[in-house]
Amino acid sequence: MTTDVRRVVADAVEEELLRAGRSSQWLSARVGITGTELRQKLAGEVDFTVTDLAEIAQALGIAVAQLTPRPH
Template sequence: MTTDVQRLVAAAVASALARTGRSTRWLAARSGIDHETLERKLVLRADFTVADLSDIAAALGMPVTELAPRVRGDESGREQGGEE
């Protein structure tokens, strides 16, 4: 994961968590991610996996897409790779 993407994902997770008023310990317990591992990921010392983001989104009751950064250059909202 690039540093920019890493930063965006960590910020999205931290922001979503802050909106709930819950702690990182709560999120770790609810998502099944070790608390120390979650903390490392939030301070950019480790990458979030797709499975992590799915577990976090489920714990927070939100779609996983809210935790993933938008692809650069995709302002249309359409999926890439398809014919127009």
């Protein structure tokens, strides 16, 4: 289950980065996550924290809910 949630969140972050025309390097610099840590999170190897998601959403000008799984 955790892996599924990780993948959904990572995919949402990547999708919003693409939509904004921004790179993962831009995002890591903007939110203070190292490039290595961000790559691990985007690969679904490590969870994004709530703080990460809030900072990512703010950097991209979107709602945090756009980065989280939708209820079924």
